[in-house]
Amino acid sequence: MLTTELLIRFLNRNPALTITGIEKEAGMPTRSLTQIINLKRELSDKQRLKLLPILMKYGYSETFNLKATTIAIANNKGGVGKTTTTAYLGEALSNRGLKVLLVDLDSQGNLSQIFNVTTEEGQVFNSLINFNETLHIKPITENLHIAPSDLELQKAELSLLSAPANQQRLQRALVPFLDVYDFILIDCPPSLSVLTLNALNASNSCIVAMQPEMNAVNGLNSLFGVILETQILSNPGLRIEGILFTIVEKNTVHIGLKEAVRETYSSVNIFETEIKKGIEIKKAQALKSLIFDFDKNSAAAKSYDQLAVELLNNLNNKK
Ligand SMILES: Nc1ncnc2c1ncn2[C@@H]1O[C@H](COP(=O)(O)OP(=O)(O)OP(=O)(O)O)[C@@H](O)[C@H]1O
Ligand SMILES: [Mg+2]
Structure with a gap:
């Protein structure tokens, strides 16, 4: 009803x-x-x-909200804005009344640190190693929750090495929460490790955060290769939601590289929204403040809200 x-x-x-x-x-x-x-x-x-x-x-059905849309934010290249995008896209979606779970799948624990969330009551690692242990989740705001991590997660890569279904552990841990949240966003580490494979197997789609720098395109080939293999071998429902240009500067190198990516990956969606380089992101993160609390009128807050709207519209058009 x-x-x-x-x-x-x-x-x-x-x-x-x-x-x-x-x-x-x-x-x-x-x-x-x-x-x-x-x-x-x-x-x-x-x-x-x-x-x-x-x-x-317009696509309403009795079952439209039964399953969370799970999205991995990935790129094997480091420092390109994956964690920042997971945090603030999640914040933007939650501000629009959607229930969002953020999953920190990087042992650097940056996503947890951004929101000043600690792990003493448990972390993602516990549920990956012990498949019967419920995912440890903490609230950030009413609609925005996080499954935190810290350095302990490093041990998962070794422990999972010879464990059965070692790429499906996160997917299993998320099952009880699929009808609780509208969105689950997974922050991947800067590698194509077993943790990233867990994220890809647990996800409906993947957002590739990319700073248009010189060596960025080479890295993308290996990521797209792994996504393709995951689609073929274990998660046929996995899609590439799109490439998101992050930490963008208005210089000829960035303009040229964005054009090169558009040409090379002409079949891949590229988000119209770009995240410009801006000091407010560093300031908000240093203060461990939510970006919309720090300054809801900042370019960063506005861009991540625009990204949320673009994502929602794209998802609705794919129905
Ligand atoms: N749009 C932006 N403008 C300015 N600085 C930014 C922007 N986005 C991210 N940063 C800063 O760049 C650094 C790297 O960002 P972030 O941690 O989100 O990248 P990452 O891809 O998750 O890195 P890693 O691969 O190490 O996990 C951080 O210090 C962050 O504050
Ligand atoms: Mg990160």
Whole structure:
């Protein structure tokens, strides 16, 4: 049955739909939908009947929210903005009313540090090694949660070496949470290690964060090779969501390299949103502040919100 909660979740996932547009199409009085969404009025059976066919036209079904969309943020090259993108894309999606779980899959623990989250009550490592141990999750805000990690995760690579299903451990650990969250974003380490393979096997798609620097293109070939092998051998549902240009500067080298990537990978989606180089990211991270709390009007906060909208629109168009 269409409930107010499902209605809100569906509208949050579809930023292209406007409330006034839906009201008009459903023949409902102006502001009646706003009142329902703001929990000032209950959704009546009559309104349900008017809304359902319109929402279904835009992809609504009873099961639309049963499974989280899981996305690995990857690149074997280091320092290209993977962790920053996981953190702030997650924040942007959660600000839009979506429930988001961030998974820190890098033993550097940078994602956990950005949000000042510690691991004394447990971390991702525990669930990878002991497959019966529930993933340890801590809240950052009401809608944004994190499964943290620290250096301990380094041991996973050795311990998992001869363990059965050693690339499917994260996928298994996430199963109980697929109907809890709208999005699960996994921050990968800067390598094509067993941890990155766990992320790719647990994911529906992959965002490749890429700084347009000289040696970036070579690295991409090996990452795309591993994604292709994962698709063929173990996770046929894995897609490349797109390449995201990060830490972008307005110089001829960056402009030229972005063009070269567009030509070389013409079949891969490249996000229109770019994340420009900006000092506010370093400042927010030094203060362990959420980027939208630090400055919601900063270029970084605005760009990551724009990325969230672009991602949601792309996902809706693929349905
Ligand atoms: N848009 C940006 N503008 C300026 N600095 C940025 C930007 N994005 C990230 N940084 C900074 O660049 C550094 C690397 O970013 P980040 O840690 O997100 O990259 P990473 O790919 O996760 O690195 P690693 O491969 O080591 O995990 C950090 O110090 C971060 O604060
Ligand atoms: Mg990182």
